[in-house]
Amino acid sequence: MVIAFVTKTLKNHPALIPxxxxxxxxxxxxxxxxxxxxxxxxxxxxxxxxxPEPWNNIAPNEQYKLFAVNMDYSKLKKDRPDF
Structure with missing residues (x-):
């Protein structure tokens, strides 16, 4: 029914095809x-x-988007003092 209506409309108004x-x-x-x-x-x-949680099973050498999962934070320089 809908296809017949669309076909009839497109025959009467061919500019609607694009x-x-x-x-x-x-x-x-x-x-x-x-x-x-x-x-x-x-x-x-x-x-x-x-x-149930596949995002927790990321291998150490994989990277999720732009976030490195296996980063060792103990080797980072501290730019600011601890408070």
Whole structure:
């Protein structure tokens, strides 16, 4: 029913075809990005039983975004005095 209405409208107003193409493309791209975030993001956990907190199981040589997990803070210079 909806497809027949859209087809009839596009036959009567062919200038709407590019609009429909771009809106459909944007919808598909945003859905794909949302699926990528849900499936590939390390902060998302779909398995509650085997690995409920995967962000805690980072190997020492891995880096999460721009934060070094295995940094040795005892070797840093102190720029300010302790209070």
């Amino acid at each position: 609009l429909l193409v771009f809106i459909s493309g944007g919808t598909i791209m945003s859905g794909t990005y949302l699926a990528r975030l849900a499936l590939r993001n390390p902060d998302v956990s779909w398995d509650r039983k085997n690995n």
